[in-house]
Amino acid sequence: MKLLTHNFLSSRFLKNVTTGYPLKLTIEEKNVVEAEIDVNFLKNVMVKIDYAVLYEAAKSVGEDENLPSPNAIVDIDSLNEQQLKQLHRVLVCLDVVIGSLECPETGRIFPIRDGIPNLLVNEDEVS
Amino acid sequence: MSRPEHTGPPELFYDETESSxxxxNSHIVKIQSEMAERALELLALPEDKVGYLLDLGCGSGISGDVISAHGHIWVGVDVSLPMLKFAIGDSVFYRDRDGPNHEKWSEATVLKKIGSVLFEIVRESGTKVVAHANQMKLRYVREDIDSLSVLIESFDMDRNRFVNVSPPPSPIRAHDEFDNISSPTVPRIVPTKEVENDQKKNDIEPTDVVENDKDSLPTEDLRQINRQDDEDPTKDLVLRDLGSGMPFRAGTFDGAISISAIQWLCHANASDQNPRKRLHRFFQSLYACMGRGTRAVFQFYPENEQQSDLIMSQAMRAGFNGGLVVDFPNSTKAKKVYLVLMTGGVQQLPKALTDEQEMGQRSQVENTARRVFQTGKKGGKERIVKGSKAWIEAKRERATKQGREVGNASKFSGRKRKAKW
Structure with missing residues (x-):
């Protein structure tokens, strides 16, 4: 699972959960896949991303170096090459292989195995 | 046509065997890719923009490959873990990866291929431990997946032979098992020197089997099959039942496609499942996570009118606009139903494909030409005209069978004489 996906995941589908965001990410094993940088995509996706959440997630993997500070409003055009590269690396290249996601409100844990988060729930757990 | 959704829940139906x-199956892959192409076309994404798409019920990632090929990034959601493992490239093997004989193989396929060869080797040497040999190999490979890739690399598919082993994939364990189950004359099936010896003993063509000496071998043979280790960075996968809602934030995606998946939601597989409720939950959460002005395209095979009505009404209730686009509505085989859902504002539905020419480009066979119509003839047998050559010959045959004397058969039988004569 990429941090990009983590940034969009929410546990709102659970019963009695109002926002369910952000899911608490614990990483046991990660993998980096090299990929070509696509500034267009970054531009497109940065509009939707919750940057503070991304920054926190990256920090927990120790990849926050070179990332612009979460307090500043992130504008793609103002970033230097190194920052862009790191942003790309964190969003697209980095893959969580083993770990878990935790719902911030109920504490329900969703395991991540083989890079696939398991978000299966029982019928009585959903609203 | 049988419907897999009648047999049980998708996570049980699409187990390892079924997924592989x-x-x-190249036919399935071809049709699914075509439908995914069409779905993407119906999605009408703005050009020159890399989209962030959702593939609902992505399965083994056939439709996702199409999205990737169009340069978009996608997230796949599916309820079957074996299918997702396929999609993520875990235990996917390629034969001749960038060459003309490109083939994608699952672990099961590879095992089957290697298994059948083992079968032959064993048979050639005249022993009877065939089944044991297969089972041994399966177990042995499962224990150590890395040795499988070594094994495949050293296995020459065209000549059905192991060509090189370096390093030998822990043969000791395999030998032990073998000694337990068979007589001492049983050949070692694991690709070690014994295989080579046995083959020579059995007068199989002189081999170029060389151990631990890669340089003397043609490298193309060795590298025909590569385990996929460079993962595709354009996708991400989530294990999730569509019927329990989409786990995404509001306004996440630029579009969503779904190929032959939504009909699974119309069936209850447990007593606590209510298809209507699950569809409602699904569409509602999907509507929320789609960006404004985006589309979701579902290809599905409606079982009957009620089913498509149910799906449509639940989608409309969730706030979507849109409707069905039926391609080739007059053809039994090529007919494809797409549910095109749009967020934000009433827009015109895209046009369905009906053109005959377009039809020719698609890979499916039109059924009409093969149909045989029978009119008015009993049993389909053609009546023979009295006095014709066929009639004379049939009569002669009948008479011969009855033991009567008949004239000789000749090429002149039944011919008209010329008027001059």
């Missing part, structure tokens, strides 16, 4: 069948 699905992903390696």
């Amino acid at each position: 069948k699905y992903a390696s």
